[in-house]
Amino acid sequence: MAGEDKKQQPFDSKAASSLVAELRGAFASGTTRSYQWRESQLRGLLRMTDEHEQDIVAALRSDLGKPELESVLYEAAMLRNSCKFALKELQRWMMPEKVKTSLTTFPSSAEIVSEPLGVVLIISAWNYPYLLSLDPVVGAIAAGNAVVLKPSEIAPATSALLAKLLGEYMDSSSIRVVEGAVPETTALLEQKWDKIFYTGNGRVGRIVMAAAAKHLTPVVLELGGKSPVVVDSGINLQIACRRIIVGKWGNNNGQACIASDYIITTKDLAPKLVDVLKNELETFYGKNPLESKDLSRIVNSDHFTRLTKLLDEDKVSKKVVYGGERDPTKLQIAPTILLDVPRDSLIMNEEIFGPLLPILTVDKLEESFDIINSGAKPLAAYIFTNDKKLKEHFVNNVSAGGLVVNDTTVHLAVHALPFGGVGESGIGAYHGKFSFDAFSHKKAVVYRSFMGDAAIRYPPYTNGKLRLMKALLGGSILGILRALFGRS
Amino acid sequence: METRGDFEVQLEGMREYYRGGNTRGASWRKSQLRGLGRLLEEREAEMNAALEFDLGKHPVESYRDEIGSLIKSVNYALGCLKGWMSAEKAKLPLAAVLTTAEIIPEPLGLVLIISSWNFPFGLSLEPLIGALAAGNVVVLKPSEVAPRCSSLLANVLPAYLDPKAVKVVEGGPTISEQLIQQKWDKILFTGSARVGRMVMAAAANHLTPVTLELGGKCPAVLDSLSNSWVREVAVQRILGSKFSACAGQACIAIDYVLVETKFSSTLLELMKVWISKMLGENPRESRSMARIVNKNHFFRLKTLLEDPNVKASIVYGGSMDENSLFIEPTILLDPPLESGLMQDEIFGPLLPIITLKKIEDSINFINSRPKPLAIYVFTHNDSLRKRMVAETSSGSVTFNDAMVQYVADTLPFGGIGESGMGNYHGKFSFDTFSHHKAVVRRSFLVDFWFRFPPWNDHKLQLFRSMYLFDYLGVLLTVLGLKKSKQD
Numbered sequence: 001m002a003g004e005d006k007k008q009q010p011f012d013s014k015a016a017s018s019l020v021a022e023l024r025g026a027f028a029s030g031t032t033r034s035y036q037w038r039e040s041q042l043r044g045l046l047r048m049t050d051e052h053e054q055d056i057v058a059a060l061r062s063d064l065g066k067p068e069l070e071s072v073l074y075e076a077a078m079l080r081n082s083c084k085f086a087l088k089e090l091q092r093w094m095m096p097e098k099v100k101t102s103l104t105t106f107p108s109s110a111e112i113v114s115e116p117l118g119v120v121l122i123i124s125a126w127n128y129p130y131l132l133s134l135d136p137v138v139g140a141i142a143a144g145n146a147v148v149l150k151p152s153e154i155a156p157a158t159s160a161l162l163a164k165l166l167g168e169y170m171d172s173s174s175i176r177v178v179e180g181a182v183p184e185t186t187a188l189l190e191q192k193w194d195k196i197f198y199t200g201n202g203r204v205g206r207i208v209m210a211a212a213a214k215h216l217t218p219v220v221l222e223l224g225g226k227s228p229v230v231v232d233s234g235i236n237l238q239i240a241c242r243r244i245i246v247g248k249w250g251n252n253n254g255q256a257c258i259a260s261d262y263i264i265t266t267k268d269l270a271p272k273l274v275d276v277l278k279n280e281l282e283t284f285y286g287k288n289p290l291e292s293k294d295l296s297r298i299v300n301s302d303h304f305t306r307l308t309k310l311l312d313e314d315k316v317s318k319k320v321v322y323g324g325e326r327d328p329t330k331l332q333i334a335p336t337i338l339l340d341v342p343r344d345s346l347i348m349n350e351e352i353f354g355p356l357l358p359i360l361t362v363d364k365l366e367e368s369f370d371i372i373n374s375g376a377k378p379l380a381a382y383i384f385t386n387d388k389k390l391k392e393h394f395v396n397n398v399s400a401g402g403l404v405v406n407d408t409t410v411h412l413a414v415h416a417l418p419f420g421g422v423g424e425s426g427i428g429a430y431h432g433k434f435s436f437d438a439f440s441h442k443k444a445v446v447y448r449s450f451m452g453d454a455a456i457r458y459p460p461y462t463n464g465k466l467r468l469m470k471a472l473l474g475g476s477i478l479g480i481l482r483a484l485f486g487r488s
Numbered sequence: 489m490e491t492r493g494d495f496e497v498q499l500e501g502m503r504e505y506y507r508g509g510n511t512r513g514a515s516w517r518k519s520q521l522r523g524l525g526r527l528l529e530e531r532e533a534e535m536n537a538a539l540e541f542d543l544g545k546h547p548v549e550s551y552r553d554e555i556g557s558l559i560k561s562v563n564y565a566l567g568c569l570k571g572w573m574s575a576e577k578a579k580l581p582l583a584a585v586l587t588t589a590e591i592i593p594e595p596l597g598l599v600l601i602i603s604s605w606n607f608p609f610g611l612s613l614e615p616l617i618g619a620l621a622a623g624n625v626v627v628l629k630p631s632e633v634a635p636r637c638s639s640l641l642a643n644v645l646p647a648y649l650d651p652k653a654v655k656v657v658e659g660g661p662t663i664s665e666q667l668i669q670q671k672w673d674k675i676l677f678t679g680s681a682r683v684g685r686m687v688m689a690a691a692a693n694h695l696t697p698v699t700l701e702l703g704g705k706c707p708a709v710l711d712s713l714s715n716s717w718v719r720e721v722a723v724q725r726i727l728g729s730k731f732s733a734c735a736g737q738a739c740i741a742i743d744y745v746l747v748e749t750k751f752s753s754t755l756l757e758l759m760k761v762w763i764s765k766m767l768g769e770n771p772r773e774s775r776s777m778a779r780i781v782n783k784n785h786f787f788r789l790k791t792l793l794e795d796p797n798v799k800a801s802i803v804y805g806g807s808m809d810e811n812s813l814f815i816e817p818t819i820l821l822d823p824p825l826e827s828g829l830m831q832d833e834i835f836g837p838l839l840p841i842i843t844l845k846k847i848e849d850s851i852n853f854i855n856s857r858p859k860p861l862a863i864y865v866f867t868h869n870d871s872l873r874k875r876m877v878a879e880t881s882s883g884s885v886t887f888n889d890a891m892v893q894y895v896a897d898t899l900p901f902g903g904i905g906e907s908g909m910g911n912y913h914g915k916f917s918f919d920t921f922s923h924h925k926a927v928v929r930r931s932f933l934v935d936f937w938f939r940f941p942p943w944n945d946h947k948l949q950l951f952r953s954m955y956l957f958d959y960l961g962v963l964l965t966v967l968g969l970k971k972s973k974q975d
Contacts, residue, residue, distance in 0.1 A: 209692035416578035459776030461548035
């Protein structure tokens with residue numbers, strides 16, 4: 001097959017440039033613009049996910065040791081929902097939006113037309129490799145673009161599966177997959193794209209944006225950060241802990257951009273919180289969590305080493321109150337809780353992205369807001385409380401991509417909410433219509449009549465014209481009448 | 489002259505002020521907008537004088553393009569602010585019991601606005617309206633190429649706005665370069681694509697989002713029009729937007745005209761008549777036309793006309809006066825397409841007319857060039873209209889007029905590709921300086937017990953049904969009456 005031959009040759013700048021040229025030709029032909037094409041491609045993604053769910057589950061198990069339920073739920077089902085929602089709304093999204101016009105452009109009508117950007121590049125991540133590759137693709141296709149997808153090489157089975165399946169199910173004149181690592185990504189980033197959508201970390205995010213700047217290519221950067229969970233007293237601790245646990249370890253064993261990174265709670269509540277967490281963790285994962293089939297493994301030895309380094313740092317190693325076991329042969333680290341880690345430890349200074357949960361304690365919970373706001377803005381922030389005032393204070397004063405009160409991570413599943421970061425956690429957003437918008441250009445279209453104000457706007461300039469113009473721009477009917485009938 | 493250290497201390501002070509929550513409330517934001525409104529009313533004369541000094545603009549032109557437009561925008565923002573600031577409820581699926589979701593706009597923080605010289609007040613204050621309405625603290629860097637306007641802004645803004653929240657930094661490219669190296673929460677830049685690239689590259693170091701308002705060659709497509717009156721209106725609008733708005737030195741000015749060969753001589757005659765009607769015999773004296781901003785740009789434009797093939801295509805005008813930096817309205821007929829005049833954004837009072845066999849050819853002509861900020865089409869033909877919108881790409885398309893899209897508060901103003909990224913005006917200004925934060929509130933009361941590990945097929949089946957919003961399926965599974973897919 002042609003695809004396999006291409007694999008032997010290195011994907012260099014020349015290959016990248018001719019790929020883009022090919023897709024530009026496809027886009028220029030108008031293929032991707034019709035409703036029919038977009039609809040057929042979205043149905044293709046849906047069928048692909050339905051017919052190959054077991055292959056997807058197997059690839060995710062190979063790449064990440066991901067439990068079947070997580071694969072089905074958080075990757076396949078979410079992608080399906082995304083496709084279905086786009087299919088349901090597509091016609092409406094594609095329609096121009098009529099807007100009101102005012103006296104300043106009278107008589108006229110105007111609308112905002114959504115048009116595709118052209119040829120877009122989507123660079124995906126390794127932790128939800130199926131979803132994070134295809135969810136942006138859903139938006140790109142719905143908006144009528146040609147797409148190049150670069151899945152993460154750190155999840156190789158899924159990357160290969162995507163290359164194979166997209167080749168079979170999608171229109172390969174306009175949708176392509178490029179597999180590879182740094183050299184291939186660099187070659188791709190040298191090209192001129194109409195949009196680049198990147199999911200990953202801030203370091204590479206900067207590289208992507210700098211490359212985009214050379215071509216004035218707009219970007220969406222879905223990055224990460226340390227998503228805090230503030231836990232108040234006077235709540236149902238058991239429910240709170242369950243939600244925290246499933247949002248952390250139930251999400252790729254903590255390797256998720258919106259997993260709870262650390263907890264902040266009061267010194268008073270901390271011991272009880274730790275107890276409840278321990279109980280629930282044992283209920284979920286048993287006494288030997290390293291053996292549990294319900295936890296993803298750590299993705300590779302680099303990350304395993306990184307995480308054990310965080311755990312074994314002197315000032316932190318004695319703060320482990322639960323877990324801490326690790327198995328290098330299985331690349332597994334047990335759910336681990338640390339209490340009262342110092343703020344200047346390694347674990348508190350980088351996104352953990354793993355099964356370690358530090359707890360910081362404060363005297364009064366209000367102090368937690370200062371702690372959160374003193375760091376980089378995270379992708380998500382969570383609070384568990386029944387205190388109305390505290391809730392509102394949190395919502396109004398903590399800046400993050402998204403906030404959830406009394407749960408974690410669920411905002412990801414709400415189509416009507418924009419999913420994206422702010423500051424260090426990212427630029428732009430997607431999901432639902434926001435995906436369509438992220439890959440569209442909103443073009444202003446004004447229809448003017450030939451009747452109207454031709455003379456007053458232009459020279460020769462007179463005081464009469466000035467008066468009339470002031471009245472028109474000021475929008476007052478009386479002013480206009482005065483100007484029209486007054487001294488000229 | 490401030491040192492870098494002083495400057496960074498000032499910025500930190502602004503961030504502190506922002507963190508103190510001083511700029512968040514509606515009353516502060518309104519007070520800033522009202523301050524701008526008062527500035528525009530009370531300082532109109534000084535602003536006109538500065539625009540006349542820097543650019544030779546007539547007060548009516550200044551009002552039409554800058555002061556009046558800003559007054560409109562301030563009032564619009566004041567009227568809409570409450571709505572813009574309020575949270576927007578988000579629809580949730582039925583299964584999300586006892587859960588609410590909304591999108592809350594919040595300020596980004598410390599933002600940088602870099603303005604341009606051709607509409608020095610408009611391009612400084614229009615973004616400022618959005619930044620303040622959205623609750624940010626702002627550093628404004630006006631263009632040094634319009635020095636009177638720049639120093640007027642530096643002098644008067646502190647008197648009308650909160651000086652802890654809005655600072656004007658004056659200076660040239662060195663200052664701009666220093667500014668863009670700082671960490672901002674947003675940068676809005678108006679200027680050339682070359683500098684736009686530098687701004688975005690610097691922003692990349694801090695993951696700062698940017699809005700870049702750049703330029704391009706905005707074409708006007710002139711179709712055959714039904715009667716002479718309509719033709720005259722079209723010609724006046726074309727001439728007006730080319731010559732009467734900063735003498736063609738505008739990002740949305742008509743750069744060149746596309747017309748069918750058989751109409752080119754009619755067009756030319758009409759243009760000659762109306763140029764003298766509109767601009768008079770001595771446009772420099774009557775200030776019906778602005779002058780060229782400085783010697784640099786004057787020589788740039790002079791050079792464009794020195795190409796012998798270009799010179800040969802001049803059919804009207806062409807005279808230039810270096811002392812007064814004045815170039816008279818100039819029309820060229822079919823200058824060579826490879827000339828500098830037809831490759832670079834003209835940004836001056838030189839108007840090429842390019843003839844085509846069929847007006848529909850204009851679509852390919854436009855598409856073979858970088859995407860412009862605006863396309864103008866004068867036509868009655870409905871099918872040409874539809875094709876223009878569907879088959880070309882630009883920041884905006886305006887039918888039967890030019891430049892009016894600038895004053896429409898409900899339309900996004902921005903480019904695409906080489907002409908820019910992002911947009912503003914009206915609510916788009918507020919949005920461009922805001923973060924739209926997703927907020928979900930859940931109750932403790934409801935949870936689906938199968939939400940939590942340990943996992944089994946039963947729970948998986950429940951989830952499958954739930955995600956399909958198949959409530960009956962959920963019920964049957966819970967009751968043990970429906971088996972999982974695996975069984």
